[in-house]
Amino acid sequence: MKIDSFVSVIIASENNPFDYAKLKELAENLSETYADYEILIVNSGPFIASNKKFDNEISHLLANVPAIRYIQMGNSSSLDQLFSIGLENAIGDFIILFNINHDPISAIDELVKLSKSGYDVVVGTTKPSNTMAYSVISSLARRILHKIDYYLPKNSTTLRCLSRRAVNSVTSTGKFYHQLFMRIQKTGYPFTTYSYERTGEVKNKDIFIGFNEFIKLLVFNSFRPLRCMSVLGFIGSVCSFAFAIYSLVSHMVRGHVVEGWTTTILFMSFLFMVQFIMLAFFGEYIARLLRERNNTADYAVVFEKNSSIMLDADRVNVLEQSFNDKKNLVQTGRDR
Incomplete structure (x- = not known):
C-alpha cells in the first residue's frame, strides 16, 4: 500500500x-x-x-x-x-x-x-x-x-x-x-x-x-563581526593616542630624537591595516543593507x-477515512 x-x-x-x-x-x-x-x-x-x-x-x-x-x-x-x-x-x-x-x-x-x-x-x-x-x-x-x-x-x-x-x-x-x-x-x-x-x-x-x-x-x-571591527578600531585609536603621548614625552625629555623611525613606520602600517579591514567589513554590511532595501522582486x-503525463486519472482528492493509523509526529496539514 x-x-x-x-x-x-x-x-x-x-x-x-x-x-x-x-x-x-x-x-x-x-x-x-x-x-x-x-x-x-x-x-x-x-x-x-x-x-x-x-x-x-x-x-x-x-x-x-x-x-x-x-x-x-x-x-x-x-x-x-x-x-x-x-x-x-x-x-x-x-x-x-x-x-x-x-x-x-x-x-x-x-x-x-x-x-x-x-x-x-x-x-x-x-x-x-x-x-x-x-x-x-x-x-x-x-x-x-x-x-x-x-x-x-x-x-x-x-x-x-x-x-x-x-x-x-x-x-x-x-x-x-x-x-x-x-x-x-x-x-x-x-x-x-x-x-x-x-x-x-x-x-x-x-x-x-x-x-x-x-x-x-x-x-x-551575525552582527558580531561588525562589533569586533568596532572594538578593533577603538583599540587601534587608543594605541595611536598612547603612541602620540609617548612621542611627545620623548621629545620633551630627550630633545632631538632620531631613533624610532622604523617603529613609527611599522605602527602606522598596522593602523592602516586595521582601517582597511574595517572598511572592508563596512562595505560588506552596506552592500547587505542596500540589497535588503531594494524594492525590486x-x-x-x-x-x-x-508534465503532460498524468499520475492517476481516477484518483480524487478525497481521503478514504477521516483519520490516519500511521503516526506523523511533525503534524503536517493532513493529520493535525
Whole structure:
C-alpha cells in the first residue's frame, strides 16, 4: 500500500543537461512509494528564447517523465536562491532538497521516515573528500563560526528533508534566500542527521570558494563581526593616542630624537591595516543593507511548465477515512 503523504522533491539546476534516466528512475521510485508526489525542477537563468535545443530538451523531459514541474528563472541565481524558490512553490507535506547528480534516490524514503518520527529538519551528511589544507582551514573556520551560532552538522551536504511547518517558518522569515541552510537550522524545530554515501564524481572543495562562503556566513548571519571591527578600531585609536603621548614625552625629555623611525613606520602600517579591514567589513554590511532595501522582486520567473503525463486519472482528492493509523509526529496539514 502506498504511503498517504505528499512528497515534493526540489532539484536545483544551474543550466546543466538533464539526466533523463535518473529523473525517470526518481519518478518511478516515488510513484511506487507515495500516493502523491511532485518533482520540482528550478533552473537558473538567463533564459534565451532562441535556444531551440534547450527548449526541445525541456519538451522531451515533460513528455517522458511524469509529475514534473519545471520553473525557468529569468536571471542567474545561486544554489541557495534556486532551492528557496523551490520551497516557495512546493506543495508537499514533506519537501526534499535533492542533488540529482550526487544524492541516492533510496535516501528519500529514509528521510521521510526520520521526519515522521518527530524531526522537522533532516540534514544529510557524508564523508568528506577534501584536501588536507581545506580540512585544516575548515576546522578553524568552524570554531570561529560557532561564535555566531553557526551549528550546521559537520560534513553536511545540500540534502535536506523539511516538514511543511518547517518550510512555512523558513519562507516567512525575512530574506530567506540569504544562506538558506542557516535559516533552515534556525527555525527552532527538532532536527537530526542522515549519513549517506554520495554517488558520482564529487569534486574537492576549493579553498578560495570556501573562504568566500566563510565571509558570507559571517556577514549575513551575525552582527558580531561588525562589533569586533568596532572594538578593533577603538583599540587601534587608543594605541595611536598612547603612541602620540609617548612621542611627545620623548621629545620633551630627550630633545632631538632620531631613533624610532622604523617603529613609527611599522605602527602606522598596522593602523592602516586595521582601517582597511574595517572598511572592508563596512562595505560588506552596506552592500547587505542596500540589497535588503531594494524594492525590486527577489527573483523573476520566465515560465512554468508541467508534465503532460498524468499520475492517476481516477484518483480524487478525497481521503478514504477521516483519520490516519500511521503516526506523523511533525503534524503536517493532513493529520493535525
